[in-house]
Every structure is written in C-alpha cells, then in structure tokens.
Amino acid sequence: MTDAHKTAAETALRTTGGAPPDDVDKAPIPLLEPREGIPPVVATDEALAEVVAAFAAGTGPVAVDAERASGYRYGQRAYLVQLRREGAGTALIDPVGCPDLSALGEVLSDTEWILHAATQDLPCLREIGMVPSLIFDTELAGRLAGFPRVGLGAMVESVLGYALEKGHSAVDWSTRPLPEPWLRYAALDVELLVDLRDALEDELDRQGKLEWAHEEFDAIASAPPAPPRKDPWRRTSGMHKVRRRRQMAAVRELWTARDKVAQRRDVSPGKVLSDSAIIEASLALPAHVNALTALPGFGHRMGRRQLEQWQSAVDRAKALTEAELPQPGQALQGPPPPRSWADKDPAAAARLSAARAAVSELAERLNMPQENLITPDTVRRVCWEPPGDRSEPAVASALASYGARPWQIAQVTPLLAAALTETPAKS
DSSP: OOHHHHHHTTSOOOOSTTSOOTTTTSOOEEOOSOTTOOOOEEOSHHHHHHHHHHHHHOEEEEEEEEEEOTTTSSSOOEEEEEEEEETTEEEEEOTTTOOOOHHHHHHTTTSEEEESSHHHHHHHHHHTTOOOSEEEEHHHHHHHHTOSOOSHHHHIIIIIOEEOOOTTTTSOTTOSSOOHHHHHHHHHHTTTHHHHHHHHHHHHHHTTOHHHHHHHHHHHHHOOOOOOOSSGGGGOTTGGGOOSHHHHHHHHHHHHHHHHHHHHHTSOHHHHSOHHHHHHHHHHOOSSHHHHHTSTTOOTTSOHHHHHHHHHHHHHHHHOOGGGSOOSSOOOOSSOOGGGHHHHOHHHHHHHHHHHHHHHHHHHHHTSOHHHHSOHHHHHHHHHSOOSSOOHHHHHHHHHHTTOOHHHHHHHHHHHHHHTTOOOOOO
16 A cells, blocks of 8 residues: 555545535545645755765655746746655655656656646647656546546546636746745645555556556657747747738738837736737837837837837838738648648548548447547548558558557547548439
8 A cells, every 4th residue: 555545544535527426525635735734945066966876775656746937937948846755655756856856757768657638748749858757647547447527636536526716827936935824735745646646557457548548648648849830920929910921911910019128127028028919010010119009909008119120110010021921821730720631622521521430429438538538630620532442451560650649549440431432422
C-alpha cells in the first residue's frame, strides 16, 4: 500500500467508469492539508540536490505537476514544479531559482511519471530538463474509461471520494514569494495522483482498455516537440471579420509589434494590447494617432508613445505594395472544410457522412469520446483521399501513416473500409 493509499483507505475507490458510486449520498471528504504539511519551496542548488537524492531513493511511480502563469507572463514556462513519490514525500521546486532540473529528470528517467493532462505540462517540463520516457496520463485514462468529467478535481472526487480545493488554478504563479494557500493547493494536486492512477488502471483493465491506454501514453511520451506555428497572427480572435488583404497586413504588423513588446516585458500579449483592439485598428486603418485614439481599445489610459507605436504598425501595413500583402487564407494542409465537400466532391461527402456515423456509434458502444477513438482529422483525410483499392489492409496502412495507434486501427479499419465504398444518393 502506498502512502497515498493510506489517506484514501477510509473511502472505497470509486472505479465505476463514470457511473454514480455506490455511496452516492456520501459527501466527498475535503482534502485540506498535505499529509506531511506544506514542504518548503526548493530554490537553491543545495536544496535541489537533496530532492534529487530523495527521489532517486524513492520507490514506485512519481506524481508530477507544473504551474504556469498563463495570461500573466509571456510564453508557457513553468513557475512551480510539484512531485510526489513513495519514500520521498512531496517536493515543490521553483524553476526560477533552479532553472535546470535535468539532474532530477535523469534519476527519474526510468520511472513512470503520473501527470494529469500530460500534453499541457510536458512542453514546460522539457524546457527545464525533465523528459519522461514512460507516463500515465490520468486525464486521458479517464476519457478512455468513459468518465463524463475528467478534470483533476472531478476525477479525484468521483474515483477516490475526496474534494480538492479549486481556488488557485488560474493565479499568477510567477508571483514571489508564493502565498502559503497557493503552495498548499499545489502540494495537494499531487497528493493523490498515485491512488488515482492505480484506480484508473484497474478500471481500464476491467474494461479491456488498458493496452489501448498504454499505446496512447507511449505516443505522448515519444512525440517530438510541436513545430512553431506558421503565421500565428492569423489566429487573432475576431480574424473572421477581416476580409481585405491590407487589413490582414495591419493585423500582422500589430500582432508582431505587440509580440515583441510582450516578449521584452515578459507579460502576456493580451495585457499589452487586446485582440479586439488589433481587429478594430485593422478594419479602420486610421490615418493618424488621433483617429486611432477614438477606436475601442486605444482609450485615454494609453500613453502617447504607445499610441504612436501602434499607429506606426498600421502605417507600415498601409505602405506595403500589393505583392507584399498576405494572401487571404493559409495554404490548406489536408482536406478542405467538410461543409464544402458536397459541392466539391459529393462522393467524398457521402464517404465522410458514413464514416462519421459509424465512428460515432462505435465510440458510444466503447463509452469514450469519438476524438479518442480516432481523430476527426484522420477520418477526414482518409475519406477525402482514400487508398486506391480501399481494402482493409490499405485502409489500415493509411491510418498508420496519419499517426493512428494500433488499437485505433484495429477498431476502426473495418468501419472506414465499409464507409469508403459509400456513394452519394441519387437525386
């Protein structure tokens, strides 16, 4: 029995795949304090060396979490890392004081890491030298097992019967010193992850999905870092209102100027200039600072120097030649939007309709979200450009080329092979 099991021993594990627990009338037990109290924040090389030694000597999997300052700081770096392992207890590490955690990552390299929503935390952990080779993602496990709510608090409550504090998830974790209530919240986030992992493993095994989960976890752990997004300015909120190429150029210039300021000041871009202000200025293309000041988002609180830098960005866009203006849309990667299929290729539209219906029905039978059974993008690609002979081996090969895991291929290949023979209804 792990130390986390000792905390949960009084409450039966609720591993019912999302169904109401037997003791449905019993209120969840509030988890108010970490078992050993709030550990001191590790912010020196000496203290880090002690943590490395303690976790190297620990046993079993390690629970890992990271806190970022999204919405407050530029980028997605970690501002606190929490770990817990049998025999080592809980550690709270400050990556500002200890920016290189590669020594800790190395002693845990052969250990299973338990994370909740691993794809959110792995990029910032990678930046500080922590790269797991084996993971267990409790959020993804909950999805595969059919739980209707898969946030950490909801999972701990429905599976283990404990209520976690919810109040500090969106605070500014770059704050120093970190307030004690925040540290308590952070420590509790890893307090029961080992128990949650064990209960979910049992449930996945009961449902015959454990090997599926392992394939998913391995895919996450082995995935390379995401490449930089091309033309990130195109994702400005409200971009759908911008129709003309010169207006698009203004969005690009304003977005780029804002990004440089945000990076220099290490603040969230939205705190420098809102997306809605960028869109307003791009649509209006103001002739001078006074006209810019009259637009929403550029009010009296903004200093003259700031206003001039935004007006300069607009002026740069207005000075571009036609050849220098951005094109209306990004080059399509993959099939066109499905709404246009009926006109562009009725046969492909018929295939997609049949495939979606079959995948939806199977996902419902397997009690999991459709996107976890097979990604919608993969289904679209196979239906838009099906393999030549459309046999099951050919479909399986196509799915593998798009990154589908073996378990997914085994489940959906027969359905998609049948859907690819669908023809449009005659009018």
